[in-house]
Amino acid sequence: MDAPESLEALQARHRKEQRDLVARLTQKKKSATKKTRKGINDECDRLEQELKERQAQELATLTGENLEESPGNEGEPEEQDDGRVNGLKEAVEGLSISSPERDGTAHPAAQANGPKKKPNRTKARLARRAAEQEALATQAADEAANLPDLREQERARMKEYLGKHGLQEKEIRADGHCLYSAVADQMEMTGLDVKPRILPKINVEDGVPAYKIVRHAAAGFIEQNPDDFVPFMEEPLEQYLKKIRETGEWGGHMELIALAKTYGVQINVLHGDGRVDKIEPEGANSGEGPEEIWLGYYKHNFGLGEHYNSLRKTP
Numbered sequence: 001m002d003a004p005e006s007l008e009a010l011q012a013r014h015r016k017e018q019r020d021l022v023a024r025l026t027q028k029k030k031s032a033t034k035k036t037r038k039g040i041n042d043e044c045d046r047l048e049q050e051l052k053e054r055q056a057q058e059l060a061t062l063t064g065e066n067l068e069e070s071p072g073n074e075g076e077p078e079e080q081d082d083g084r085v086n087g088l089k090e091a092v093e094g095l096s097i098s099s100p101e102r103d104g105t106a107h108p109a110a111q112a113n114g115p116k117k118k119p120n121r122t123k124a125r126l127a128r129r130a131a132e133q134e135a136l137a138t139q140a141a142d143e144a145a146n147l148p149d150l151r152e153q154e155r156a157r158m159k160e161y162l163g164k165h166g167l168q169e170k171e172i173r174a175d176g177h178c179l180y181s182a183v184a185d186q187m188e189m190t191g192l193d194v195k196p197r198i199l200p201k202i203n204v205e206d207g208v209p210a211y212k213i214v215r216h217a218a219a220g221f222i223e224q225n226p227d228d229f230v231p232f233m234e235e236p237l238e239q240y241l242k243k244i245r246e247t248g249e250w251g252g253h254m255e256l257i258a259l260a261k262t263y264g265v266q267i268n269v270l271h272g273d274g275r276v277d278k279i280e281p282e283g284a285n286s287g288e289g290p291e292e293i294w295l296g297y298y299k300h301n302f303g304l305g306e307h308y309n310s311l312r313k314t315p
Helices: 007-030 035-061 082-094 108-113 121-146 150-164 178-189 212-222 239-244 253-263
Strands: 167-170 265-270 276-279 291-297 308-312
Touching: 007 035, 082 212, 150 167, 150 265, 150 291, 167 291, 178 212, 178 253, 178 308, 212 239, 212 253, 253 265, 253 276
Parallel strands: 265 291
Antiparallel strands: 167 308, 265 276, 291 308
């Protein structure tokens, strides 16, 4: 005959039965459909109640208690020297079986045996990338704060050299036409005619803006002397000329050469480091020297990049 089960062994078996039942109920409810959910919930309630009643009866039998006369969860049992009644009361009160769907808290065994929620790798990767970008932005801002202010340095140096040459700055709008607008302003200030020797292919009497006439003057000279300019172009001549005449494409050194020659003037370009580029017209060495016009070249001072201003003589 088997030895009677001790209270500790009985409680351990009851806990295992509770864990097993929780796992079974969890699986049943997960597999339920909309149509079968009510029936499965009722079955789960029945199984929970049956287990609770059976385990309570087994505890009562072991301790010699009558559950009908002295329910474990209504009145307080009389004290006994061996302490078994207190153990029965605590064990019966612990028979409540919670379902994770019912109270939102899974039994420890169900948590251990059930599927674990996987970490969201996409969110983690995006968060890590955002943190890296923020760190790079902070580093770039710190580096920029420690860099010298090139704009202010260039403006300070230019102001110094303007004083040495007796010039003052006439600011030209930074719109892509600055070189041509600055030349037009210089021609007007020196009393020279903005009409070039090679007449542009537009009617200059129809209220055309001065910078537009200067653009056509540069394009006309390049078109008449292609051998002097085509080797330095990165695109076909016609396409290059169209950009000069019809767009806001910036002008550069080739256009300055064309304008110096077609207008017969010497164009002096003052840089922020004090250097002066002198672009002379054809036949500059014969007879009296050519008229001079002055432009200021800025590399850092304007948002669009390279820029030209008109430099007028100080009164």
